[in-house]
Amino acid sequence: MNESNDELTLNNYLPSQVEQKWQTHWDSFRAFSPNPSDKGDPFCIVIPPPNVTGSLHMGHAFNTALIDVIIRFQRLLGKNVLCLPGTDHASIAVQTILEKKLKVEGKNSEDIGREEFLKRAWTWKEQSGGKIISQLKRIGYSVDWERERFTLDEKLNEAVVEAFNILHEKKLIYRGEYLVNWCPASQSAVSDLEVEMQEVNGYLWHFKYPLISGQGQILDEYLEVATTRPETLLGDTALAVNPNDERYKKYIDKKVKVPFVDREIPVISDIHVDKDFGTGCVKVTPAHDPNDFAIGKRNNLKQINIMNKDGTLNINAGKFQDLDRFDARKQIIKELDNLGLLTKIENYKNTVPFSDRGKVPIEPLLSTQWFLKMDNISSSCLKELDSKKPTFIPQRWEKVYKDWLDNINDWCISRQLWWGHQIPAWYVLKQSEDSIDQNTPYVVARNEKEALSKATKEFGANFQLIRDKDVLDTWFSSGLWPFSTLGWPNTNDADFKKWYPNSVLVTGFDIIFFWVARMTMMGKTFTNNIPFKDVYIHGLVRDENNKKMSKSSGNGIDPLLLIDKYGSDALRFALLREVAGAGQDIRLDFDRKENTSSTVEASRNFANKLWNATKFVLINKTFSENYSLNESDEKYLDLSDKWILSKLNQLNTKVSNLLIEYKLGESAKLLYEFAWNDFCDWYVEFAKQKFNNKESHNRKISEKILIKVLTDVLVMIHPFMPHITEELWHKLQIKPEQILLSLQKWPVLETKYINSQIDKSFQELFEIIRLIRNLRVELGLKPSQLVPVYLISDNVELTNFLKTLIVDIKTFTKSSEVFICKSKDIDKNNFAKSFSGIIGDIEVYLPLNDFVNLEALKDRLNKDLQKVNSDIETLNKRISNKNFIDKAPKDIVEECFAKLKEGKLQSEKINKKLKLLK
RNA sequence: GGGCGAUUAGCUCAGCGGUAGAGCGCCUGCCUUACAAGCAGGAUGUCCCUGGUUCGAACCCUGGAUCGCCCA
Numbered sequence A: 001m002n003e004s005n006d007e008l009t010l011n012n013y014l015p016s017q018v019e020q021k022w023q024t025h026w027d028s029f030r031a032f033s034p035n036p037s038d039k040g041d042p043f044c045i046v047i048p049p050p051n052v053t054g055s056l057h058m059g060h061a062f063n064t065a066l067i068d069v070i071i072r073f074q075r076l077l078g079k080n081v082l083c084l085p086g087t088d089h090a091s092i093a094v095q096t097i098l099e100k101k102l103k104v105e106g107k108n109s110e111d112i113g114r115e116e117f118l119k120r121a122w123t124w125k126e127q128s129g130g131k132i133i134s135q136l137k138r139i140g141y142s143v144d145w146e147r148e149r150f151t152l153d154e155k156l157n158e159a160v161v162e163a164f165n166i167l168h169e170k171k172l173i174y175r176g177e178y179l180v181n182w183c184p185a186s187q188s189a190v191s192d193l194e195v196e197m198q199e200v201n202g203y204l205w206h207f208k209y210p211l212i213s214g215q216g217q218i219l220d221e222y223l224e225v226a227t228t229r230p231e232t233l234l235g236d237t238a239l240a241v242n243p244n245d246e247r248y249k250k251y252i253d254k255k256v257k258v259p260f261v262d263r264e265i266p267v268i269s270d271i272h273v274d275k276d277f278g279t280g281c282v283k284v285t286p287a288h289d290p291n292d293f294a295i296g297k298r299n300n301l302k303q304i305n306i307m308n309k310d311g312t313l314n315i316n317a318g319k320f321q322d323l324d325r326f327d328a329r330k331q332i333i334k335e336l337d338n339l340g341l342l343t344k345i346e347n348y349k350n351t352v353p354f355s356d357r358g359k360v361p362i363e364p365l366l367s368t369q370w371f372l373k374m375d376n377i378s379s380s381c382l383k384e385l386d387s388k389k390p391t392f393i394p395q396r397w398e399k400v401y402k403d404w405l406d407n408i409n410d411w412c413i414s415r416q417l418w419w420g421h422q423i424p425a426w427y428v429l430k431q432s433e434d435s436i437d438q439n440t441p442y443v444v445a446r447n448e449k450e451a452l453s454k455a456t457k458e459f460g461a462n463f464q465l466i467r468d469k470d471v472l473d474t475w476f477s478s479g480l481w482p483f484s485t486l487g488w489p490n491t492n493d494a495d496f497k498k499w500y501p502n503s504v505l506v507t508g509f510d511i512i513f514f515w516v517a518r519m520t521m522m523g524k525t526f527t528n529n530i531p532f533k534d535v536y537i538h539g540l541v542r543d544e545n546n547k548k549m550s551k552s553s554g555n556g557i558d559p560l561l562l563i564d565k566y567g568s569d570a571l572r573f574a575l576l577r578e579v580a581g582a583g584q585d586i587r588l589d590f591d592r593k594e595n596t597s598s599t600v601e602a603s604r605n606f607a608n609k610l611w612n613a614t615k616f617v618l619i620n621k622t623f624s625e626n627y628s629l630n631e632s633d634e635k636y637l638d639l640s641d642k643w644i645l646s647k648l649n650q651l652n653t654k655v656s657n658l659l660i661e662y663k664l665g666e667s668a669k670l671l672y673e674f675a676w677n678d679f680c681d682w683y684v685e686f687a688k689q690k691f692n693n694k695e696s697h698n699r700k701i702s703e704k705i706l707i708k709v710l711t712d713v714l715v716m717i718h719p720f721m722p723h724i725t726e727e728l729w730h731k732l733q734i735k736p737e738q739i740l741l742s743l744q745k746w747p748v749l750e751t752k753y754i755n756s757q758i759d760k761s762f763q764e765l766f767e768i769i770r771l772i773r774n775l776r777v778e779l780g781l782k783p784s785q786l787v788p789v790y791l792i793s794d795n796v797e798l799t800n801f802l803k804t805l806i807v808d809i810k811t812f813t814k815s816s817e818v819f820i821c822k823s824k825d826i827d828k829n830n831f832a833k834s835f836s837g838i839i840g841d842i843e844v845y846l847p848l849n850d851f852v853n854l855e856a857l858k859d860r861l862n863k864d865l866q867k868v869n870s871d872i873e874t875l876n877k878r879i880s881n882k883n884f885i886d887k888a889p890k891d892i893v894e895e896c897f898a899k900l901k902e903g904k905l906q907s908e909k910i911n912k913k914l915k916l917l918k
Numbered sequence B: 001g002g003g004c005g006a007u008u009a010g011c012u013c014a015g016c017g018g019u020a021g022a023g024c025g026c027c028u029g030c031c032u033u034a035c036a037a038g039c040a041g042g043a044u045g046u047c048c049c050u051g052g053u054u055c056g057a058a059c060c061c062u063g064g065a066u067c068g069c070c071c072a
Helices: A003-010 A015-028 A058-076 A091-104 A109-139 A154-169 A230-235 A290-299 A315-320 A325-338 A375-386 A397-406 A448-459 A474-478 A494-499 A509-527 A559-566 A568-577 A598-619 A631-636 A639-660 A664-692 A697-717 A722-733 A756-779 A796-804 A806-813 A854-880 A882-887 A890-917
Strands: A042-046 A080-084 A173-183 A188-190 A195-212 A218-227 A238-241 A255-258 A263-269 A281-284 A342-355 A363-372 A391-393 A425-430 A442-444 A463-467 A502-508 A532-538 A787-792 A815-821 A835-839 A842-846
Touching (some): A015 A109, A058 A080, A058 A568, A058 A664, A080 A494, A154 A509, A173 A290, A218 A230, A238 A290, A281 A290, A375 A509, A397 A509, A448 A463, A502 A509, A559 A568, A568 A722, A598 A722, A639 A756, A664 A697, A697 A722, A756 A787, A756 A806, A756 A835, A796 A806, A835 A854, A854 A882, A882 A890
Parallel strands (some): A238 A263, A391 A532
Antiparallel strands (some): A042 A502, A173 A188, A195 A218, A238 A281, A255 A263
């Protein structure tokens, strides 16, 4: 026994030690830094970059586990694999965090200025980003840290600037005044996707506008409207009715007066007015409501903005100026009531748009923003989807993606923030001007120098250039991620040439729109390629109460807590074996008092099992030369060797096929079953028999098989549990540290070993052994009490098989002796009072007349009889159905008859025995 | 309003046409020197309800219930 073995045999499994060791080695040996010129087909995943908003949660751990299994599996298949890590600057989220911190200091961003603010932001990024990276390393992520990227890296910023310029040159980017989703909390525009609809209990206020005569006289006639937002009446520029509404036809083109601001506005007709909503007559505020905006466009209405960017009312609100929007609402209601114009207040459930980040109601606000035209881009992606580009796994998400592309609106890409990619547009102001409005001319350029030359060319001299202060939506840069990280716009970059398009994108369904669709659109636009072949969509991690784990609800579980307790291998395996094929959410059980998780614990136990199985093999190793199984060993293989090799190779086929189809959970379960049940529970026990006999020729073969099977299964489990398998593989194969399991090859499939006859025989053997054990328990025998066993059957094939394994049966069942005979060879009367059972066509007797409680024996036989009879009954029912015989497949019918025959035989035997007992 | 998913053992979930499965938990017996983080044995189910298709339905189809999610 050599030293390295000593180390292993002495120690217990300590996950943290093993994991730290190999993480360090992988790092120092640059194990996962591929060269594009290395051999092997390319396989590439760029990881979904976590936001630098703090630390990782369980969802990240889940995503990481999934990606790493795929990546490590492909690496074992011999592909040239790149997995590229990185983080995202998360413009709005990080800015919000920083603003909050400033608030604690009693400051705001304006107080400290852009430069200082960005300095703080970078400091924050270093902290949070660093923490995230160290967490990812603790999970054992086999990514190339040398290629780590951050969305605000200089290189990636160049890509963003280039992308913006190209889009602008293609006339897909435009600047314009539109109604945008304004978040008064972050004081920025946000995209449609960052708006969350929430149902709230509100009111529907009914009030009336006085009609005025042609001469401008206020008449004693009114039109009544119903609205959930009465304060916007200050910005009304029309009332609208449905043209087919008989009640209102006569009012069309008449005028009414807006209370408080004394504006005369027309009554118009528009087909989109719902006759059944409220009174059927609606107020139209184009500057503050998307529907009204559309009505305004159709009818050439004025847009009057009554609000400031912080949600207070502006000068257009008259005497309500400076009031907060919600205070103004109360005040206006009160005053309408005083004027006798308020007619009704109804309770009303309505859905209000909320800012995803700011958690305050969105204000639709008229403002000048940058937009990306989507219809051409989205339709080219839809076209690609016809040929399954990309392929969604599971397939149902394809529809979600498609529907969104079908109904897409132009994308508002500018954000009134500082943290992010500043928009590469420069305004050209005459020396006398100092303000920028929507009509100010601008140039888009790669840099200030280019901007200057462009501007000079277009506008001559005497101007000043001012760069747009705004930044781009975070998802603009994320949309470029699959190729900006590989060197784009330099399409000659070796990484880009080798690994683009990526192989698969692995992400949660919650960002299909935000991210997946943006990447396909950007990818298609800039590279004329969908950026990844497959999209694997996984579910969310839910807590023990089936709630989504999130920071805001405070139910997140820190992955590191579980890693510290059980090891990263255990956490990974626990998450992975929960994965169903359908991409369902997974639930992680967790005891918040004890900080324990029985799911993860079970996986840790599995790791421990592998550890100890290896320990067993090493302890029993008798020689240290070449352990590989060679041709000449073949003829010495005994039945159990052949059986385990058959099982092993079946496992190999199944698991590699499943993994190629991304069926990760199923693979994990199969590996678990094989390693624990087939290998540890059975094969190792067979091996122990052979080890008892030191002279046995089989011993050496058995050692070789143990090592071979264990090695192969460790390789197959490696993608799931990389650390422990790396450790055990080294011990078992006696390899130096710089040779890594991570870089080995998937076990070669040896189909010649697959033998279904042996599988079946062993299945029968196990059932017989189980029956004997069962009988012993019922007899109340202690494990130390050895008793003889008789196996009686006329099935020669079976008895011959059992005879070769007689020693094993003896040990497995703690029998003093095992007799196998034909029924004619014995006198059953001698066994009348033996404890016995029947399985298949074999009868098992424990001839222990003294021990046997006759009543217990009768009970047992009656129980068996009952079961057999009920089986016979159902089988008879099926067979007596003529249709079944005619229509069911032949093999099913035959099987049915065979089972019936066997059942009847059993029933007969049991009856005979019962008779003997009387 | 439109769409998607879920409903199977006490719990978490597999199975998706041929006599109901796993892990955890539970019960019984074992410290059998690889492993008590273990071994052996055991108990436990109107497979949400309703019709229908089929020789045969947990599985396919109608309709419905409950829970959850997405979009408007």
